[in-house]
Every structure is written in C-alpha cells, then in structure tokens.
Amino acid sequence: MKMTMMESLKEARGEICLRLSAILVLVLTACLVAFDSQTKVILYITKKATYNDLEALKILVYVTSAAAVYNLLQICKHFVSGYSGGKYNGYLLYLAWLCFLLDQVGVYLTFGTNTAAAEAAAIALDGAKAMMWMKVCDKYRRFCVQIGVALLCGYVACIVMTVISCVSAYNLFRLYSSSSFLRLKATR
Known part of the structure; x- marks a missing residue:
C-alpha cells in the first residue's frame, strides 16, 4: 500500500508538533x-x-540544552526535505x-542525566549520615522545590522524546519490506 502525500504530510506535522513540545519542555527544564x-544569611x-x-544539575542543564538543539535541528531537517523536492531519496x-539512533541516544542521555540529578537532589533533601552530608533543603526550601519541578519537567520531556523515538523507529522500519527480514522495499 503506497502512502499518499497527504498521509505523509500529516505524519510530518505530528512529528514536528511532538518535537516542538519536547523543545518547550526541555528548555523549560534547563531554564528552571x-x-x-x-x-540565605x-x-x-x-x-x-x-x-x-551540584555537578549533576550542571550536567542536566547541558544535556537538556543539547537535546533541545538536536530536536530543533530535526525540525529544520523536515523543512529542508520539504523544499528539496525528493532530490535526496537515495x-x-x-x-x-x-x-x-540519535533519537535513541537523546532519550537515554536525557533520562540518565535526569535520574542522576534526581538522585543527587534526594541526597540534598535527606542528607547522608554515613558521609556526614547535611540536609540542604531545610535551608533552601524554595530552591529545592523549583529543582523538583524542573526534574518533573525533565521526566515529561523524556516521555515525549520516547514517543518521538517510536515515531522515528516507525519511519525507519517502514522503509523495509514486510515479507523478508530487513530487505528494502522496491522503489518505483
């Protein structure tokens, strides 16, 4: 069954909307x-x-910013491929x-850094008696609440990027024939 141009346009719009929402949540996380x-005195x-x-929060800012830039570049790819007129089908x-592969790496990196930051924030919240780290969130309550909201936004971004990764997998594997394992469809 051949995909019509209208179905392809709807899929591209859906992916662009997903990527825009991922960019919005990733930038919100980095800014928060x-x-x-x-x-405090x-x-x-x-x-x-x-x-x-906290080193984990610094890395979280860098990774979420890089993931937002990557999603922006993917949106640009859609616009360039729309203007190329099928010149690069090969x-x-x-x-x-x-x-x-880049979508997979983006999801894993974002999830990993967000989880590392959440673990570091949990130590800051409860302290670690064995290492004699005191509770930081008793003194800086507003700071800790805002970091908690940022981590929640980071996990929402991970979910959105996971959906994007599923769309990317669909776009990849629809290029292969269903009759044999990883054999390309015949181009007409």
Whole structure:
C-alpha cells in the first residue's frame, strides 16, 4: 500500500508538533534549573545555592540544552526535505537510521542525566549520615522545590522524546519490506 502525500504530510506535522513540545519542555527544564538560586544569611555569612553547587544539575542543564538543539535541528531537517523536492531519496535510508539512533541516544542521555540529578537532589533533601552530608533543603526550601519541578519537567520531556523515538523507529522500519527480514522495499 503506497502512502499518499497527504498521509505523509500529516505524519510530518505530528512529528514536528511532538518535537516542538519536547523543545518547550526541555528548555523549560534547563531554564528552571539554570536560573534557580536562593540566598540565605546564616550567622552573618551570605550563602547562595545555585545549580553550580551540584555537578549533576550542571550536567542536566547541558544535556537538556543539547537535546533541545538536536530536536530543533530535526525540525529544520523536515523543512529542508520539504523544499528539496525528493532530490535526496537515495540517502533516505541512511538518514532514517541516523535519526533513529540519535533519537535513541537523546532519550537515554536525557533520562540518565535526569535520574542522576534526581538522585543527587534526594541526597540534598535527606542528607547522608554515613558521609556526614547535611540536609540542604531545610535551608533552601524554595530552591529545592523549583529543582523538583524542573526534574518533573525533565521526566515529561523524556516521555515525549520516547514517543518521538517510536515515531522515528516507525519511519525507519517502514522503509523495509514486510515479507523478508530487513530487505528494502522496491522503489518505483
């Protein structure tokens, strides 16, 4: 069954909407973490809590920013392929594999860094008596609440990127014939 141009356009619009929502949530996560700070005066000493105090939060900002840029580049790819008029159909399979693998890497990196930041935030919340780390969230409550909201947004971004990865897998494997394992469909 040959896919019509209208069905292909609807799929591209759906993927663009998913990628735009992923960009929105990823940028929101990065901004909530990066711009969060709280200053307290403790015994005449001014102390400030920022995302730089915890290495996992710093890495979370970098990875979510990179994932947002990657999704923006994927949106640009749709616009370029729309204007090319099918000139690059010979590279479609390679591009589909590359997009599929990069989408997988993006999901795993985003989920991994978000989970590492959540673990570090849990230690900051409860402390670690064995290592004599004190509870940080008793002093910087607003900072910790905003980091918690950012981590929640990060997990929402992971879910959206997982759906994007499923769409990317569909776009890749529909290029292969269903009658034999990983054999390309005949082009007409």
